[in-house]
Amino acid sequence: MPIQVTCPKCLKRFQVSDKFAGKTGPCPNCKSQLKVPDKSEEVTIHVPDDGAPKDRTGKSVLKPIKRKETDVTKKGLLITGGAILAAIAVAVGMRLTGGLPLAGLILGAIAIAPPLVWAGYSFVHDSELEPYVGPELRNRVLICSVLFAALWLLYAFIPSYLFDLEAPSEMSYLVFGIIFSVMLVIGAFISVxxxxxxxxxxxxxxxxxxxATILLGVIAGVTFAGVIPV
Structure with missing residues (x-):
């Protein structure tokens, strides 16, 4: 069996017959004298045993676990796109018929939440982690959707209560920006x-x-802030 030899001077690696074990000879590359190691000095590196059951040839009989993905599918895109188009159509219809009342805005926020939550998760989830799929994903989407829609209760009631407003739209743009920021941070914790x-x-x-819900509201003719009370 050949012996692996490395020249200490030029670092050239080569093989020699085991009959030269322990003998001295020239390096085929730099011609310097070197000693061929004995067989007892040869280091053998063994592949660590993974402990898995193996067949007669020594190969593992276990199949690798395939990673599940939750990338945006064609069906999912169609559902999400259809829901958004339907919401836009309803918003345009509401605008043409005199605008959308606050109750309608809240109902619209609830209806559009599931497809937006699902699509958003498909884009922002960590690709290094196992994604949620199936019933578990559905349940989490529904819970998150309800909580997201409930964020609009902050807009609907908190400013009116704090500033004694007749309608949320009477708040200033500064107050609306603060309320939106609070809703965004709370929503982020909900997503986390x-x-x-x-x-x-x-x-x-x-x-x-x-x-997305603000844009739909604007399309529907909703004024979120800046209305001067009469």
Whole structure:
């Protein structure tokens, strides 16, 4: 069996027959004299045993675990896109018929939440972690959707209570910005708790929903702030 030899001078690696074990000879590359190690000095590196059951050839009989992905599918895109288009159509219809009341805005926020929450999670989840799929994903999406929609209760009641307003739309743009920021931060914590996201990803997840609902409200003719009371 050949012996692996490394020249200490030029670091050239080569093999020699085991009959030269322990003998001295020239390096085929730099011609310097070197000693061929004995067989007892040869180091053999063994592959560590993984403890898995093996067949007659020594190969593992266990199949590797395939990673589940929750990337955006064609069906999911169609459902999400259809829901958004339907929401836009309803918003346009409401605008043409005189605007959307606050109750309608809240109902719309609830209806549009599940597809936006699902689509948002598909984009912001950590690809290094095993994603939620199936019933577990559905349940988390529904819980997160309800809590996201409930954020609009902060807009609907807190400013009116604190500043004695007749309607939330009478708040200033500064107050609306503060309320929106509070809603965004709370929404981020909801996303983190529901989907185990990083906080930055939670902000993006909640922001997608809040901005989408605001845009739909604007399309429907909702004025969120800046109305001067008569």
């Amino acid at each position: 708790a529901a989907f185990e996201l990083e906080f930055a990803s939670g902000l993006a997840h909640a922001g997608l929903y809040l901005i």
